[in-house]
Amino acid sequence: MYRYDEFDHQVVRERVAEFSDQVSRRLSGDLSEEQFRPLRLMNGVYLQLHAYMLRVAVPYGELTSGKMRRLAHIARVYDRGYGHFTTRQNIQFNWPKLSDIPAILKELAEVEMHAIQTSGNCIRNVTTDAFAGVAADEIEDPRPWAEVLRQWSTFHPEFTYLPRKFKIAISGGAQDRAATFFHDIGIRLVRAESGDAGFQIIVGGGMGRTPRVGRVLNGFVAKSEILSYLEAILRVYNLHGRRDNKYKARIKILVDALTLEGFRAEVDAEWQRIRGSVVEVPAEEVERIGAYFADPDWQALADNPPELAAARSRSSAFNGWVSANVMAHRVPGYAAVTVSLKPVGGIPGDATADQMDALADFADRYSLGALRVSKEQNIVLPYVRQDQLHALWQALVAEGLATANKGLISDIIACPGLDYCALANARSIPLAQMISERFSDIARQHDIGEVTLNISGCINACGHHHVGNIGILGVDKRGEESYQLVLGGDATQTAAIGDIAGPGFTAEGVVDAIETVIGVYLAQRQNGEPFIDTYRRIGLTPFKEAINAAR
Structure with missing residues (x-):
């Protein structure tokens, strides 16, 4: 997965220092809650019914075992011993003290995490398929492009104060597992007749008071022009989006008002105007970022090894778990496993600090140290050998994490x-x-x-x-x-x-x-x-x- 470069480290360090000063001023009374509100929202801090809440970004849902252990530590030391994984592939801590949040942000920065742009009228955390890079139906792995979009959208000067919050999702498979039709911008990797991969752009989807299924704005945008095209969309929205009524401020309302054809004409005109002036991602930079998502060293394994088949025949419980929670992998002999955070009578998406530590251990032992947060509020272990599935299941059973209900009625x-x-x-x-x-x-x-x-x-x-x-x-x-x-x-x-x-x-x-x-x-x-x-x-x-x- 992506690792911070020096620019990332500097940006996060500066933001932590800046917000630490703002929190001190709020606690001393130099800032009122009204003055503090836009500052805290820029740093993922909400004021809920009973306490402040901190929303931590998990870009495109990717975690390492080390990051998961740090989240467990934060839950244990600064919260009430648990965290809540969200439909935006983030995690929320519901009970931190405001005075502790700067310390939390410093601890997150140490493991290359932050809470920037998880709230406010900006481009939020870019999401993608929790099975990216391992699903058999993928045209290409969308994660490198999700990282390109993260870098492009972070602190973009034109898009810091949009009319309303803005959400982007990208999917690389024939099966849309990222809900791209219900985002302000949905992006799907597609192939042109030439065989070249590019992007289908969907716009104006969303839920809330006025739910809309997104509409296809452009059937194919070349990779070399994706940022200028997205920038054209955002510029049109920033210029024409309503700021007088927050319920009518989302891009879906603007698309309704202009009609899809009218909105497309505005975007095309803006795109032609800025084409060539907006910096596109050089091919070598895409290659550099893509290298962070290179395949692990797969072992030569056979699908459905005898030990797996034998274990399934011996245990109906294990067989049911495999049927529900194990997804076919594009690499023979491997599987992608969903760890359900939906036990009977449980709180959907919640995980205790002990469970997070256990998941980190299981990731190291069975999934090459990798975990994903899914939009369904579960955890995915993407690189599990099929001949180790039974051992993993036994470990999950011991931690109360083996509920066999992915995609079933209790996977709420x-x-x-x-x-x-x-x-x-x-x-x-x-x-x-x-x-x-x-x-x-x-x-x-x-x-x-x-x-x-x-x-x-x-x-x-x-x-x-x-x-x-x-x-x-x-x-x-x-x-x-x-x-x-x-x-x-x-x-x-x-x-x-x-x-x-x-x-x-x-x-x-x-x-x-x-x-x-x-x-x-x-x-x-x-x-x-x-x-x-x-x-x-x-x-x-x-x-x-x-x-x-x-x-």
């Missing part, structure tokens, strides 16, 4: 909700726990099969409820927590926004409604098709009728 994505967030209308965490307990039977989960379930505690949609096959939105109904059910969302290359299934429910009522939805699906599915295929075939009506009948 959830925001922190009203337990932490000042913006939330309803609690997400207790509801996620209730649902995972209702569907705790792992054999039943495997029978139900692939289905995504997402929960947001408010309309800001941090839990991505719009794109869950089953989505839940927490709302305030006359001072009471209520939950709205949506069905049919999809975050992949067949992107869709879910349909509202009816009036709101209590927490207990929405769990019962999900049970009803699953019953309809099981009765209607054909040939083992996943939930989303059944939903698209029969539509909302049968589900809605069954829900209303059960009320």
Whole structure:
């Protein structure tokens, strides 16, 4: 993975020193909270319901074992012994003291980490596929380009104060595992008829109050021109994006207002104007950055070794875990493993300091020291030998990290909700726990099969409820927590926004409604098709009728 150069080290050192002074001034009373707010947001510090929260950047989700151990140390020393991994492939610490945050940032800098641009009206942490570089369907590894975008966007003078926060995702595979259609800019590696790889550019996707599926702005942009093209998009947005209303400030609203054709014309005109003046990434620099993501020294191994097949036949629990949590690797004899952070009754995305230390140890022992944070709030070990899968599984079992539910109904994505967030209308965490307990039977989960379930505690949609096959939105109904059910969302290359299934429910009522939805699906599915295929075939009506009948 990428290593800081001297410029990176200097930038982070200077920012830590600057923010340390700002914190001192806030604690002394020289700065009011109102004055301090824009300064702390530039450094990933939020003020939540009960305490400050620090959001740490994990660029494109990549961690080393050393970085994970430092995160565990911070959780243990400066927080309450855990951290929360997010849908943006970052980690949040929910209980640091403001006086300790400069020390935390110094400790992060020592292992080449920071909290810069994890909040505020800037280009946020660039995300990508948690299986980048190992997925068999990739055109190319998107991580070097994610790093190019990180360097380009960090402290870019024109894009420090955008109309609103700005999110970019890049995917390299035929299967979109980065939700590119739901970002301000989505980037997908594609091949031209010539065979050359380049980028499809998607613009104006997003969730929140006005969810939108992104639209293809340009079918193919050459690698040599990617930065000038993205800069043209950002310049048009910065010039025309609304600043008078934060709810209408995202680029999706501008694309709506101008129409896709009108927005494309503005971008093309700006692109022609700046082409040649914006510094593109020299080929040798792309090569230099790409070398940091070079393949490890793979061993010559056979797929499905006898010891793996024997272990699967001996243990149904291990076999179920392999079926759910182990992904085929592009290199024979290896596998990419998802470590679920969704135990029955657990808090989605949370990991204790002890678990983080254990994950770091497992990365060293089984995954060449590498880990990834997925947008599904899980951890990926990308370089595991198939003949070591059983040993890894046994180690995960001992740490309570072997839940075999990746992509199943209890692999719930959830925001922190009203337990932490000042913006939330309803609690997400207790509801996620209730649902995972209702569907705790792992054999039943495997029978139900692939289905995504997402929960947001408010309309800001941090839990991505719009794109869950089953989505839940927490709302305030006359001072009471209520939950709205949506069905049919999809975050992949067949992107869709879910349909509202009816009036709101209590927490207990929405769990019962999900049970009803699953019953309809099981009765209607054909040939083992996943939930989303059944939903698209029969539509909302049968589900809605069954829900209303059960009320």
